[in-house]
């Protein structure tokens with residue numbers, strides 16, 4: 165066997181959704197591509213670890229201290245959407261309807277896995293709301309049990325602010341993470357978002 169190829173297969177098969185067979189297929193495909201194309205891929209791979217940092221404002225990935233979305237003049241700074249992870253920002257942007265800003269929590273509460281409020285960017289969220297005073301905060305978490313608990317936790321926490329708190333319309337497939345929701349369903353859930361009534365906030 166060719167050691168260099170096997171090493172590549174080993175690396176590729178660590179990627180999500182890539183099994184051993186797909187890894188071999190990819191490795192052999194790369195082997196057969198022109199040198200420049202493979203160099204570019206290698207370069208791009210390296211760059212994600214050297215040139216990407218975390219936006220100081222929203223905690224999404226960024227090449228600058230403040231990401232292009234946070235520093236854009238054309239976004240609606242009065243609306244802040246709380247999401248679980250950077251992938252969700254991509255999902256929302258891809259759905260194409262949302263023009264406000266984001267706040268990436270860095271996970272959802274999961275006591276069983278040791279993920280407490282202190283481990284998420286919640287303190288920074290509150291500081292940001294104090295500082296930027298948005299008029300609406302959308303809780304844009306998925307439909308899993310932990311996401312649900314986190315949504316209620318956040319709703320309660322945000323009650324004291326004079327802002328509209330909304331959440332994505334129900335109808336997201338139960339238990340599903342946002343990244344697996346199709347564009348249309350997400351756009352619809354966003355369009356039909358509901359403000360959180362007092363009864364739900366305190367239940």
Ligand SMILES: [Zn+2]
Pocket residue numbers: 219220221222223224226230231232233234235
């Ligand atoms: Zn940002």
